Amino acid sequence: AQTVTQSQPEMSVQEAETVTLSCTYDTSESDYYLFWYKQPPSRQMILVIRQEAYKQQNATENRFSVNFQKAAKSFSLKISDSQLGDAAMYFCAYRTLYGQNFVFGPGTRLSVLP
Amino acid sequence: GAVVSQHPSWVICKSGTSVKIECRSLDFQATTMFWYRQFPKQSLMLMATSNEGSKATYEQGVEKDKFLINHASLTLSTLTVTSAHPEDSSFYICSAITTGGGPLAQHFGDGTRLSIL
Numbered sequence: 001a002q003t004v005t006q007s008q009p010e011m012s013v014q015e016a017e018t019v020t021l022s023c024t025y026d027t028s029e030s031d032y033y034l035f036w037y038k039q040p041p042s043r044q045m046i047l048v049i050r051q052e053a054y055k056q057q058n059a060t061e062n063r064f065s066v067n068f069q070k071a072a073k074s075f076s077l078k079i080s081d082s083q084l085g086d087a088a089m090y091f092c093a094y095r096t097l098y099g100q101n102f103v104f105g106p107g108t109r110l111s112v113l114p
Numbered sequence: 115g116a117v118v119s120q121h122p123s124w125v126i127c128k129s130g131t132s133v134k135i136e137c138r139s140l141d142f143q144a145t146t147m148f149w150y151r152q153f154p155k156q157s158l159m160l161m162a163t164s165n166e167g168s169k170a171t172y173e174q175g176v177e178k179d180k181f182l183i184n185h186a187s188l189t190l191s192t193l194t195v196t197s198a199h200p201e202d203s204s205f206y207i208c209s210a211i212t213t214g215g216g217p218l219a220q221h222f223g224d225g226t227r228l229s230i231l
Binding site: 042043044045091100101102104105106107109 | 146148152155156157158160163205207209211220222224225
């Protein structure tokens with residue numbers, strides 16, 4: 001079974017600085033999808049970024065980018081120019097190529113300091 | 115973008131009553147919907163997978179008779195917590211996935227905070 005690990009329960013970053021959230025996963029599959037979701041205090045789950053494992057190019061969405069290291073089974077999220085609105089729980093998630101369900105990591109709580 | 119509506123957002127009820135939570139996909143057809151439970155400061159725990167027109171698939175440890183799931187149409191799934199007790203108090207989130215494959219993300223509802231007195 002696949003597992004997702006987020007080793008940082010809590011992180012903090014100064015406003016306008018850059019922070020990296022780590023995620024590792026375990027799978028025997030060669031093709032799959034990876035996601036980062038953000039859950040602010042409102043508790044709504046918001047998709048931040050997604051990555052297809054068969055693509056070598058790291059995904060980027062505005063201030064959010066990932067460092068996908070397939071061999072190391074690592075999928076970290078970099079947030080540049082951090083804003084107060086980035087404060088939230090961040091969940092890393094894995095999905096098999098033909099599956100439907102996600103496997104979520106335990107989450108990292110990010111605080112942004114003014 | 116794809117929108118999933120979940121209702122109600124917050125419900126308080128007495129122990130022993132049943133509570134129904136609705137999850138609707140507003141602008142797409144969702145062949146599959148998922149129901150999650152989230153305890154404070156924890157991750158999402160999958161409770162069951164709901165496929166339109168068929169019985170839901172429950173995760174190990176989830177009581178089928180306690181958490182009734184119905185997915186009668188391509189846009190609506192319901193979760194009924196039967197004979198609710200205080201230990202059932204939690205945050206429940208539904209999500210829906212569109213038809214087809216590819217790196218489709220799950221689209222989440224805004225969640226339902228259930229408090230059983």
